[in-house]
Amino acid sequence: KNQVEQSPQSLIILEGKNCTLQCNYTVSPFSNLRWYKQDTGRGPVSLTIMTFSENTKSNGRYTATLDADTKQSSLHITASQLSDSASYICVVSAGRGSTLGRLYFGRGTQLTVWP
Amino acid sequence: KAGVTQTPRYLIKTRGQQVTLSCSPISGHRSVSWYQQTPGQGLQFLFEYFSETQRNKGNFPGRFSGRQFSNSRSEMNVSTLELGDSALYLCASSPTGGDNTEAFFGQGTRLTVV
Numbered sequence: 001k002n003q004v005e006q007s008p009q010s011l012i013i014l015e016g017k018n019c020t021l022q023c024n025y026t027v028s029p030f031s032n033l034r035w036y037k038q039d040t041g042r043g044p045v046s047l048t049i050m051t052f053s054e055n056t057k058s059n060g061r062y063t064a065t066l067d068a069d070t071k072q073s074s075l076h077i078t079a080s081q082l083s084d085s086a087s088y089i090c091v092v093s094a095g096r097g098s099t100l101g102r103l104y105f106g107r108g109t110q111l112t113v114w115p
Numbered sequence: 116k117a118g119v120t121q122t123p124r125y126l127i128k129t130r131g132q133q134v135t136l137s138c139s140p141i142s143g144h145r146s147v148s149w150y151q152q153t154p155g156q157g158l159q160f161l162f163e164y165f166s167e168t169q170r171n172k173g174n175f176p177g178r179f180s181g182r183q184f185s186n187s188r189s190e191m192n193v194s195t196l197e198l199g200d201s202a203l204y205l206c207a208s209s210p211t212g213g214d215n216t217e218a219f220f221g222q223g224t225r226l227t228v229v
Contacts, residue, residue: 031215032215034218036220041223041225042222042223043205043207043220043221043222043223044158044205044220045220046218046219049215049217051215089157089158091158093215103160103218105150105157105158105159106157107157108157
């Protein structure tokens with residue numbers, strides 16, 4: 001069964017600290033893995049997209065890693081800011097040449113950054 | 116370039132009614148997909164349209180339907196509303212919806228069924 005599991009469910013950190021969010025997936029065949037940030041009441045915004053051959057990708061203070069062998073990904077946030085408070089969703093796309101219709105979503109990690 | 120626009124932003128309906136939600140994709144994007152987001156289930160895929168044709172469909176009952184117009188704008192319809200249909204409905208657009216393409220989400224329509 002194609003599944004995407006994220007941990008932890010929620011996380012509270014102090015402003016300026018780093019954190020790492022985890023994503024494990026069983027989606028097959030694998031095409032790419034995406035991380036999205038979703039602010040409360042807003043639509044998700046893409047942070048990174050990684051294909052099978054990529055094992056790290058950065059977007060500012062966000063760095064995603066991918067281990068296709070163990071089917072794990074992580075999102076590392078450096079020097080957190082209050083604006084990082086949001087839900088972070090891991091999304092895996094199935095199959096080569098797939099369309100947006102074959103996206104599998106994790107339930108997200110709710111990150112709260114305290115001053 | 117304008118982003119993905121969804122209307123209305125908020126909607127309250129009673130059980131048994133029907134509702135139509137609208138999504139205007141980014142100019143030039145031909146793929147539009149719809150998702151339902153609830154606290155219990157997270158994001159779930161409803162269907163995807165490309166060039167006015169439904170290309171993929173998720174596991175939702177037939178009460179959920181959609182269509183896409185020649186200008187790529189899309190509508191989603193839910194008939195005979197149930198309390199469990201209360202959710203945030205999101206649409207996403209992409210140039211082709213193909214592999215590795217970016218998906219841009221709208222702000223969503225918050226539907227409350229009472």
